[in-house]
Amino acid sequence: MRRKLAFLFVPALLAGLLVGIGSAQAHQCEQAKKNKPAECRDTEVYPDWRPNYIPLFDLPNRDDPEAGEQERYDAQRWRDECDDDDDGDGVEEQRQQCQWLYGGTSVQQYPSDDGASVSRPNELHVGYAANHCFLAEAAHDCDNHGTEDEFATHDSHGGAVYADVCLSPNPDSRLCDDGMQDTQVGVTVVDHLPCPWGCFDEYHVVRPFDTDYTTEQMADSQAAIATIPSNPEGYACGYHGCSSSPM
Numbered sequence: 001m002r003r004k005l006a007f008l009f010v011p012a013l014l015a016g017l018l019v020g021i022g023s024a025q026a027h028q029c030e031q032a033k034k035n036k037p038a039e040c041r042d043t044e045v046y047p048d049w050r051p052n053y054i055p056l057f058d059l060p061n062r063d064d065p066e067a068g069e070q071e072r073y074d075a076q077r078w079r080d081e082c083d084d085d086d087d088g089d090g091v092e093e094q095r096q097q098c099q100w101l102y103g104g105t106s107v108q109q110y111p112s113d114d115g116a117s118v119s120r121p122n123e124l125h126v127g128y129a130a131n132h133c134f135l136a137e138a139a140h141d142c143d144n145h146g147t148e149d150e151f152a153t154h155d156s157h158g159g160a161v162y163a164d165v166c167l168s169p170n171p172d173s174r175l176c177d178d179g180m181q182d183t184q185v186g187v188t189v190v191d192h193l194p195c196p197w198g199c200f201d202e203y204h205v206v207r208p209f210d211t212d213y214t215t216e217q218m219a220d221s222q223a224a225i226a227t228i229p230s231n232p233e234g235y236a237c238g239y240h241g242c243s244s245s246p247m
Helices: 002-019 069-074 211-229 233-238
Strands: 095-103 108-111 117-119 122-131 158-164 183-194 201-205
Touching: 069 201
Parallel strands: none
Antiparallel strands: 095 122, 108 117, 122 158, 158 183, 183 201
């Protein structure tokens, strides 16, 4: 049954990614004052917006105030992968969309600071991400970095499809410090528009070598599926009163 559901859900997710893409980071700025440059800061990770429409392989700590925010940040790959400062002015800029392919392999080991032998990086990272203005500004103004709310900053919405292959532990790696159990494939779609036609807050990650992670995900999925029949309107709407307040 789960396999059949997966075949149905994956095309739906990819369609949502292409049509309603949305997600966060980069920067947002206060309105510039006279004779002073605008003050800019990283776009915050907004609170958990709504549960997944597809209740499978969710982030296991998503509703945790600290761990959940970090998990959502890591899944919003446009935040880091699409950062760009090609002109060397020290100001972080955000590309509308980007793709990446990088990694490294080596059979050699090197001594760590404590004298132990450590494997060199054996990892591969590939993916594609875009913020919400990537459709030639049809969704958002790409120059809009206002701070009024999550709708005023196009960097706060986006989508990503990615895979991280980790063959050996590397304490210096941002994504593969624990080795094979960090291997993952993910899909993220964040679009905080009115429900039910655009309020995606989809986070799906499959980690085939992390049994504890997957077990927790399956328990969360069973609990989420059980709540849908008891509150179908809330499931479709996504949050109380279909307002901009998170559930």
